[in-house]
Amino acid sequence: MTTIAFAGLGAMGLPMARNLLARGHRVRGIDINPGALDALAAAGGERTPGAAAAAEGADVLILMVINAAQAEQVLFADGALQALPEGGIVCLMATCPPGAVARIAERVDAAGRRFVDAPVSGGTAGAIAASLTIMAACERESFKTMQPVFQAIGQRIFHVGERPGQGATVKTVNQLLCGVHIAVVAEAFSLAAKAGVDLDVLLEIMGGSAASSWMLKDRGPRMLQAEPEVSSAVDIFVKDLGIVLEAGREAKAALPIAAVAHQMFLATSGRGEGRADDSQVIRSYHRLNGLT
Amino acid sequence: MTTIAFAGLGAMGLPMARNLLARGHRVRGIDINPGALDALAAAGGERTPGAAAAAEGADVLILMVINAAQAEQVLFADGALQALPEGGIVCLMATCPPGAVARIAERVDAAGRRFVDAPVSGGTAGAIAASLTIMAACERESFKTMQPVFQAIGQRIFHVGERPGQGATVKTVNQLLCGVHIAVVAEAFSLAAKAGVDLDVLLEIMGGSAASSWMLKDRGPRMLQAEPEVSSAVDIFVKDLGIVLEAGREAKAALPIAAVAHQMFLATSGRGEGRADDSQVIRSYHRLNGLT
Structure with a gap:
């Protein structure tokens, strides 16, 4: 005890x-x-x-x-x-x-x-x-x-x-992958939506292909909802990808993909949507690419 | 028949x-x-x-x-x-x-x-x-x-x-996710390596966490080899992420993460390593971040 x-x-x-x-x-x-x-x-x-x-x-x-x-x-x-x-x-x-x-x-x-x-x-x-x-x-x-x-x-x-610090580094790397995986699903959906592809079918196909990720299966369905229940907030990834980039600065390592993903979460928060479910980073892509 | x-x-x-x-x-x-x-x-x-x-x-x-x-x-x-x-x-x-x-x-x-x-x-x-x-x-x-x-x-x-064109769009979206998932594993590994974290342990942890992806499990182990057998070449993703960005231009959709990932494959090919296994996009991160 x-x-x-x-x-x-x-x-x-x-x-x-x-x-x-x-x-x-x-x-x-x-x-x-x-x-x-x-x-x-x-x-x-x-x-x-x-x-x-x-x-x-x-x-x-x-x-x-x-x-x-x-x-x-x-x-x-x-x-x-x-x-x-x-x-x-x-x-x-x-x-x-x-x-x-x-x-x-x-x-x-x-x-x-x-x-x-x-x-x-x-x-x-x-x-x-x-x-x-x-x-x-x-x-x-x-x-x-x-x-x-x-x-x-x-x-x-x-x-x-x-x-x-090594434990923190492993967690940081974990969050780098998690955050980017969420953002890139949103990016992929925005291209598909713009091209008129059915996103439910797309999600089914991607979930069983080499394009799959844990985040695709977990956050993907929530991206197709306008107001999903909040499992983890956008602001958590504003913070955690911020930690990723700070770790990169400390180690003097360029992390170009993580930097872009961070911007998409940051902009979502900047529009006052930081408490929404993190899947709603897709709204930044909707705004960016003129989708509704 | x-x-x-x-x-x-x-x-x-x-x-x-x-x-x-x-x-x-x-x-x-x-x-x-x-x-x-x-x-x-x-x-x-x-x-x-x-x-x-x-x-x-x-x-x-x-x-x-x-x-x-x-x-x-x-x-x-x-x-x-x-x-x-x-x-x-x-x-x-x-x-x-x-x-x-x-x-x-x-x-x-x-x-x-x-x-x-x-x-x-x-x-x-x-x-x-x-x-x-x-x-x-x-x-x-x-x-x-x-x-x-x-x-x-x-x-x-x-x-x-x-x-x-809708079939091609779905395949394009598939390749967007695949290509980015490979590049971001390389990016994550470059941060971890710079911070002195054991990459085998890291791979084991990430493979069972929310950070996992099909590509992490498939390409991750090959990234830790200097000359892995070629399963699919770097140049395939130079082409396929090129198609992704062309599809984006046609649909007038900005794809910032895919664009960055494409650059990393492109640079690998530009150094004469386009026929290497696509996991070797990690060499671009090694060059970029001064790792050997």
């Missing part, structure tokens, strides 16, 4: 924390939203007065916050790092730029705590089903220590390297 | 013609390469003095040539169209720009013959296994007539529209 301080009880974090509780771990929530702390308490989680109190005596501090700035807030400004016992593990699971992750890791290391860079993929559905993919970069010893925690929330658990 | 004049006995055409023979159809070959005609004869095909002689008395003339110019050569310059009986079917299965297909269809129609726009996907493997996907655009009656022929060579047979 591990005692876990869990920061960030949102759409991903709350079900992850619930799965940790269901596997017998102790979980103390950290969130600015009192409703999230209520939901955690209802599932058996502990209430504490704040981040530092939650981290006090904990074995692991999981950060499933929005971005690197929030992780720094919890760790350094709110005092969670100093409150965590020496040798305790800070496990950053949010999607952050690899460079920012490496910089946070340095400060955690300097404070005598251990750092695990472990972003996840699988979305809300994977968080609920405890079937997340976990891409961990850390010392082998810390990876072993984290096993009971990882196995409570994930299904495919990888040790991708020893250097903090 | 259908009598078929078959033009273009290359890597795709020869196995297709063999499958037609195996299903009891009569096949007369048309090819400038005598070796290809020998191979067809060995499988039970008929020799004729040329395109016009092959088309004389045939029910169907299949064109599985390299491009639209070769199709026009066989049909109009070599006299196959005039030799084909009135009401006979010209079935264009090569990958051609939708506009060029529509223009050929008009001339076939004006000559009193029927036109079927029916490109295929599935590659050499699909041609050999008779498991091609066929995307046919033509009148419903002609689609019915073609069934015994299509079923001898394909597995997934779609009637995508009545207007010639």
Whole structure:
């Protein structure tokens, strides 16, 4: 049984924390939203007065916050790092730029705590089903220590390297492919629509051919709806492809396709549609190519 | 039993013609390469003095040539169209720009013959296994007539529209997705390599995540080899993404991601590597981003 301080009880974090509780771990929530702390308490989680109190005596501090700035807030400004016992593990699971992750890791290391860079993929559905993919970069010893925690929330658990930032890089590459795959389906549909081809038939054909992708099958049908339910928002890819390009700048690697895809999500958000389902990046192509 | 004049006995055409023979159809070959005609004869095909002689008395003339110019050569310059009986079917299965297909269809129609726009996907493997996907655009009656022929060579047979060029558009959209999916895997790998991430582990993770695509699984492993066996050449995508962009110009549709992907294949070919396996578009990213 591990005692876990869990920061960030949102759409991903709350079900992850619930799965940790269901596997017998102790979980103390950290969130600015009192409703999230209520939901955690209802599932058996502990209430504490704040981040530092939650981290006090904990074995692991999981950060499933929005971005690197929030992780720094919890760790350094709110005092969670100093409150965590020496040798305790800070496990950053949010999607952050690899460079920012490496910089946070340095400060955690300097404070005598251990750092695990472990972003996840699988979305809300994977968080609920405890079937997340976990891409961990850390010392082998810390990876072993984290096993009971990882196995409570994930299904495919990888040790991708020893250097903090390598996990974030793998997640970044994952998001590069995901974002481009969504945008290019929209691009392909805009050409087909302009040429008067039936998009339902097209989708059926492409889904069974070498042109297929996980995103084509998942987002393609939603692109044919005007107002699909929001599974993941446009603004998530504005952020994540932004992280991809930041990782490219840090590594000094040109990423021309990802850069174009980012522009299409950005323009969608810029028209005030950032909260729409990410399949609606197709609206940028509709605008661009004069389709309705 | 259908009598078929078959033009273009290359890597795709020869196995297709063999499958037609195996299903009891009569096949007369048309090819400038005598070796290809020998191979067809060995499988039970008929020799004729040329395109016009092959088309004389045939029910169907299949064109599985390299491009639209070769199709026009066989049909109009070599006299196959005039030799084909009135009401006979010209079935264009090569990958051609939708506009060029529509223009050929008009001339076939004006000559009193029927036109079927029916490109295929599935590659050499699909041609050999008779498991091609066929995307046919033509009148419903002609689609019915073609069934015994299509079923001898394909597995997934779609009637995508009545207007010639719509089949070509579907194939074009297919190639847009295929070409971009290959190039973006190369782009993702170049970022990962620059950041020092193990590409075998990366490939394993991506292959089971939302970042997956048919091309990632097929071409990804070949990108990690320096000189993989050639399954399909870089120059095929120089041509096919060229057709994509031509279709975009004809439809007046901007295709920014496809345009970038085309440049990466084009540059690979420009360095004299056009005959390498198309996974080797990754070499353009290696050059661009200074990797070896």
